[in-house]
Amino acid sequence: MITRYFDSIHFAWPWVMWGLLFLPLLFWWYLKKNQQRSGSFIISSTAKLEKLRRSWKARLAHVPFILRLLSLACILLALARPQTRFSEEQVSGEGVDIILCVDVSGSMLAQDFTPNRLEAAKDVAANFVDSRKTDRVGVVIFSGESFTLCPLTTDKAVLKAQIYNIQSGLLEDGTAIGSGLATSTDRLRSSKSKSKVVILLTDGENNGGQIPPVTAKEIAKKLGIRVYTIGVGTEGYAPIPVQANDGSIVMQREKVNIDEKLLTQIADETNGKYFRAKDNEGLEKIYTEIDQLEKSRIEVTSLQRSTERFLPLVIAAILFLFLEWLLRLTLLKKFP
Numbered sequence: 001m002i003t004r005y006f007d008s009i010h011f012a013w014p015w016v017m018w019g020l021l022f023l024p025l026l027f028w029w030y031l032k033k034n035q036q037r038s039g040s041f042i043i044s045s046t047a048k049l050e051k052l053r054r055s056w057k058a059r060l061a062h063v064p065f066i067l068r069l070l071s072l073a074c075i076l077l078a079l080a081r082p083q084t085r086f087s088e089e090q091v092s093g094e095g096v097d098i099i100l101c102v103d104v105s106g107s108m109l110a111q112d113f114t115p116n117r118l119e120a121a122k123d124v125a126a127n128f129v130d131s132r133k134t135d136r137v138g139v140v141i142f143s144g145e146s147f148t149l150c151p152l153t154t155d156k157a158v159l160k161a162q163i164y165n166i167q168s169g170l171l172e173d174g175t176a177i178g179s180g181l182a183t184s185t186d187r188l189r190s191s192k193s194k195s196k197v198v199i200l201l202t203d204g205e206n207n208g209g210q211i212p213p214v215t216a217k218e219i220a221k222k223l224g225i226r227v228y229t230i231g232v233g234t235e236g237y238a239p240i241p242v243q244a245n246d247g248s249i250v251m252q253r254e255k256v257n258i259d260e261k262l263l264t265q266i267a268d269e270t271n272g273k274y275f276r277a278k279d280n281e282g283l284e285k286i287y288t289e290i291d292q293l294e295k296s297r298i299e300v301t302s303l304q305r306s307t308e309r310f311l312p313l314v315i316a317a318i319l320f321l322f323l324e325w326l327l328r329l330t331l332l333k334k335f336p
Contacts, residue, residue: 009309019076030062078317095136096195097138098136103175105175106168134296140184143170143176147171181198196223198220200229205259217266226270228275229266
């Protein structure tokens, strides 16, 4: 209980506790004084002395002084002003509205990333969400069609839960880059934020959807939306799990085809930037760079409250003095 009390305690005037160093000196003075007293008596019988030493009264003779030292220690600690402190931070500022547009086509299960492209993208996206303190973030997924998985929100827990629930096969297979970008821009259409951003991640070439990527790009330009594009995949071939005729899953090496020209065009014309991620580490660095490029204006106000906690020490000091007084009036009372 005592250790638990001091675990959360800070002292406003810690210099007062230097007085505790005098307590050992007082104890030493007390011992010397008692030695001089005992040396001034002439004992005619050692048997009587032995009996005196063994009596309970003799053993309790020093207790009042010890209680007084403990009381003095408590008083000094109370004068040092023990406090508990509570720190609060209020975060405010002007955030950025961001849509994470993630490709969930079958090729995102390729294992040139650990454990695969999609899982690596989910982990990095979740970490990115944690870093955006005052921003609203939403998630759009696409393959052969697009879908708003989570609208713009500041609820990081809900957002991350949705990100980790992303799976390939939720939508019709394919790579509809135009549809994914168009849905993302539509989510930002009514945004009043001065900075609106889409981070579009894909590992293939556009081969589906009802909206061409060029049309979606023009919509983004008109709405003042900056688009960062990320091409995911190693050079050459990558192992991709496919379902065989007998229903089993086999690994098949397929060529990595990323339309870097299209992704670069989309990024350049919307004042964004194109990135190529060839492994997990590269993908993490890309999101870190985007995080640095899209800085929010954040104001953090720190509030610190202190509560005085000297009362238990004062009560302990009074209790020790009371016990000393009680012993001197009862068990250790001296009769004339």
